[in-house]
Amino acid sequence: MTRLIxxxxxxxxxxxxxxxxxxxxxxxxxxxEGEVLGVVGESGCGKSLTALAIMGLVPSPPGRITRGRIAFxxxxxxxxxxxxxxxxxxxxxxxxxxxxxxxxxxxFTVGEQVAEVLRVxxxxxxxxxxxxxxxxxxxxxxxxxxxxxxxxxxxxxxxxRQRVMIAAxxxxxxxxxxxxxxxxxxxxxxxAQILALLADLQREFGMATMLITHDLGVVxxxxxxxxxxxxxxxxxEGPVEAVFERPSHPYTAALMRxxxxxxxxxxxxxxxxxxVPAPGAWPxxxxxxxxxxxxxxxxGAGVPPLYPVAxxxxxxxxxxxx
Amino acid sequence: xxxxxxLLAAQNLAKHYKVRGGGVLRAVDGVDLTVRAGDTHALVGESGCGKTTLGRLxxxxxxxxxxxxRFRGExxxxxxxxxxxxxxxxxxxxxQDPYGSLDPRMTVAEIVGEPxxxxxxxxxxxxxxxxxALLAQVGLTPAHATRHPxxxxxxxxxxxxxxxxxxxxxxxxxxxxxxxxLDVSIQAQIINLLQDLQQSHGLTYLFVAHDLSVVRHIxxxxxxxxxxxxxxxxxxxxxxxxxxxxxxxxxxxxxxxPKPGAPPPVPLAGEVPSPLNPPSGCRFRTRCPVAVARCxxxxxxxxxxxxxxxxxxxxxxx
Ligand SMILES: Nc1ncnc2c1ncn2[C@@H]1O[C@H](COP(=O)(O)OP(=O)(O)OP(=O)(O)O)[C@@H](O)[C@H]1O
Ligand SMILES: Nc1ncnc2c1ncn2[C@@H]1O[C@H](COP(=O)(O)OP(=O)(O)OP(=O)(O)O)[C@@H](O)[C@H]1O
Ligand code: SF4
Ligand SMILES: [Mg+2]
Ligand SMILES: [Mg+2]
Numbered sequence: 001m002t003r004l005i006x007x008x009x010x011x012x013x014x015x016x017x018x019x020x021x022x023x024x025x026x027x028x029x030x031x032x033e034g035e036v037l038g039v040v041g042e043s044g045c046g047k048s049l050t051a052l053a054i055m056g057l058v059p060s061p062p063g064r065i066t067r068g069r070i071a072f073x074x075x076x077x078x079x080x081x082x083x084x085x086x087x088x089x090x091x092x093x094x095x096x097x098x099x100x101x102x103x104x105x106x107x108f109t110v111g112e113q114v115a116e117v118l119r120v121x122x123x124x125x126x127x128x129x130x131x132x133x134x135x136x137x138x139x140x141x142x143x144x145x146x147x148x149x150x151x152x153x154x155x156x157x158x159x160x161r162q163r164v165m166i167a168a169x170x171x172x173x174x175x176x177x178x179x180x181x182x183x184x185x186x187x188x189x190x191x192a193q194i195l196a197l198l199a200d201l202q203r204e205f206g207m208a209t210m211l212i213t214h215d216l217g218v219v220x221x222x223x224x225x226x227x228x229x230x231x232x233x234x235x236x237e238g239p240v241e242a243v244f245e246r247p248s249h250p251y252t253a254a255l256m257r258x259x260x261x262x263x264x265x266x267x268x269x270x271x272x273x274x275x276v277p278a279p280g281a282w283p284x285x286x287x288x289x290x291x292x293x294x295x296x297x298x299x300g301a302g303v304p305p306l307y308p309v310a311x312x313x314x315x316x317x318x319x320x321x322x
Numbered sequence: 323x324x325x326x327x328x329l330l331a332a333q334n335l336a337k338h339y340k341v342r343g344g345g346v347l348r349a350v351d352g353v354d355l356t357v358r359a360g361d362t363h364a365l366v367g368e369s370g371c372g373k374t375t376l377g378r379l380x381x382x383x384x385x386x387x388x389x390x391x392r393f394r395g396e397x398x399x400x401x402x403x404x405x406x407x408x409x410x411x412x413x414x415x416x417x418q419d420p421y422g423s424l425d426p427r428m429t430v431a432e433i434v435g436e437p438x439x440x441x442x443x444x445x446x447x448x449x450x451x452x453x454x455a456l457l458a459q460v461g462l463t464p465a466h467a468t469r470h471p472x473x474x475x476x477x478x479x480x481x482x483x484x485x486x487x488x489x490x491x492x493x494x495x496x497x498x499x500x501x502x503x504l505d506v507s508i509q510a511q512i513i514n515l516l517q518d519l520q521q522s523h524g525l526t527y528l529f530v531a532h533d534l535s536v537v538r539h540i541x542x543x544x545x546x547x548x549x550x551x552x553x554x555x556x557x558x559x560x561x562x563x564x565x566x567x568x569x570x571x572x573x574x575x576x577x578x579x580p581k582p583g584a585p586p587p588v589p590l591a592g593e594v595p596s597p598l599n600p601p602s603g604c605r606f607r608t609r610c611p612v613a614v615a616r617c618x619x620x621x622x623x624x625x626x627x628x629x630x631x632x633x634x635x636x637x638x639x640x
Contacts, residue, residue: 217578
C-alpha cells in the first residue's frame, strides 16, 4: 500500500493570555491510500487540530505549527505556499465538519455552493456545473435534487445538510476525505444513513478517509485502523480489532471499560477518575499518569514514546518498554 | 396517596404551538406517562419528538393544551399559584448544557443556594452549611463555593447543576440529556453520581436521553417517543431484549456496536416528518418497513401486550 499521509512529530502552539500554550505536542500518524483511519479521543485532545494542520487551516495567529512534518503523497505540505495549498484543498483533500451549517454559506443556495466548487476546480461552465451538482446530490441520497438545488442551507434538516457537505466534498474526487465528527450532531437513525453512505462512496471512489469521532461504536463499525489521542499526543495506534480486543494503553483500556455499551450487566460504571488536563496544565511525563491505575513513579520521568505491542500496534506506555 | 400509586401519572397530555403562517405544531400530542416512585424512567426518541416539551409540561414550565397530570396524588394542573409554588420544591430539573444553564455572574455557592433563598429555607448560616453539604454530596469541595462557573470543566459544572437541583430535596428530577454534552470518561462519573444520589435521596428520575446505551444502563422503564407520541413503553429489559414497535426496533438496530465485527448499524430510511403535518393513521408509517394499508387510516392506540409492556402498532401481537 502507498502512504498517502505521513505526519511526523507535529506540534502546534497557541498564543494565549497565559503565554504560548502547546496544544499538539509531537503527533505522528500515517494513512495509506484507500484506508479508513479513525481518530478518537476526548474533547480538546487535538483531533480537529491535527485535521486542520493537514488542511493548512490552523488559525494563525493565534496558532502556530512549531515543529514537525506533514507529507501528502510524498509532498511536504508545510512548505507549500497558500496558492498551492488552496489547490490541494480543492482537488486532493476535502473536509466535512460536525455542523455543516458553519461550513455552508447561509446566503447562497445549495446548488450555487456545490456548483461553485465544480466551476472553480473542475472548470465546468454554469449549466454543466448545475447538472453535475444535481447528479452529486442524487448520488448522496438527496431526494428530489433538482428542487433542493434552489434551497438555502437553513431550509434543510441536519441530515440533508450533511449530505450536501459530502456532495461538495466529493465534487472533485479527492484522494483524502477528512470527516470531523460528521454524525455527532445527528440522530442515530440518520447517523446510520450517513455512515452507510460514506462507506458506499469510499468503496466507489476508493478515497482514503480520516474519520474523527469520540464514539467508539462508530469507530468499531467503520474504520480499519484507529489512532487514540490523549492530551495532545497519540497514545495508541493499531488495527481496530487489535485495539478493541487488546487495548494496550491504560487510557484506551479505561475508556472502553467506562462506556455503558461495553459495561453490560454491571451496576456501576468503572469511571476514570479526575478530568482531562487542559493544554498548559499537562503533567510531566505520561500525561495520563495522574488518572492511571497502573502509574508508577517512572511514569512521570519522561514522555513515553510509542512502543510496539504487536505488528502495527503501538502504545505510549512504559509497561510496553522492551 | 395510596402506597402503590405512581408518583406521577400524566394522561392524554398535549402541547400544540401556533406557528407563524397559521399552522399548528404538535410538539406533544396525546401522551400517557406513569412514573413510579424510585424509578428511573427514560424518554428516548429522535430530535424534535417532544421529549423536552414533555419534561417541561410535567414541570409545569409550559401549560398543556390538553391533558391531566397527577403528582404526589394531587391534580397538578388544578393547583392555584400559591399551592403550585409549594409543590415546585418537589420537582426539579437538570439540563443538558452545563454551560448555558448556570448564571456566569453568580458564585457556585449562590447558584446552589438560590433555591433555598427563594423558598426562604433556614437562616443565612444554615443555608451556607446546606450548600457545603450539597457540594460534598456531588464531589465538590467548600473551596469551590466562591468560584464562578467558567472556572470549571463541563463535568464539574454538571455537578454544580446537580447540587442545585437537589437543594430542596425534590421527589422527581427531570434530567434532560444530563450527560450528552460530556466527555466519555466524565459521563461515567456523572452517571454513577446520579445513581448514588438516587439511592441516598430516594429520587425518581425522568431521564431524557438519546444515547440508548446510557438508557440501557440507567433506566428501569423506558418510553419511546415518535413525533409527539409514545409508541412503546416497557420495562428496560423487555424493551431491549424484545422491542415490539417497528420504530423501537429500527432505533436499536441503528446504534453502532463498539465491537468490531458486530452486525453493522442498520439505517432507518427517510427522516422524521414535520410535526406541523404528521402523517395520517400511524405517524411512523412513512418510514415503517412493515406498514400495511390500515396503517394510513387508523391511528394505533397504545395497547398492553404483556405486563407493563405497551405498544402502539396495529401489527404488534402479544
Ligand atoms: N483558536 C484557538 N485558540 C486557542 N486554543 C485553541 C484554538 N483552537 C484549538 N485550541 C486548543 O487546542 C486544543 C485541541 O483542540 P481540538 O479542537 O483539536 O480538540 P478536539 O480533540 O477536536 O476536541 P473536540 O472533541 O472537543 O472537538 C484544545 O484544547 C484547545 O484549547
Ligand atoms: N416554544 C415553542 N414554539 C414552537 N415550537 C416549539 C416550541 N418548543 C418546541 N417546539 C417544537 O416542538 C417539537 C418538539 O421539541 P422538543 O424540544 O420537545 O423535542 P426533543 O425531543 O426534546 O428534541 P431534542 O432531542 O432535539 O432535544 C419540535 O418540533 C420543536 O421545534
Ligand atoms: S401501525 Fe403500521 S405503520 Fe405503524 S408501526 Fe405498526 S406496522 Fe408500522
Ligand atoms: Mg474537534
Ligand atoms: Mg430536548
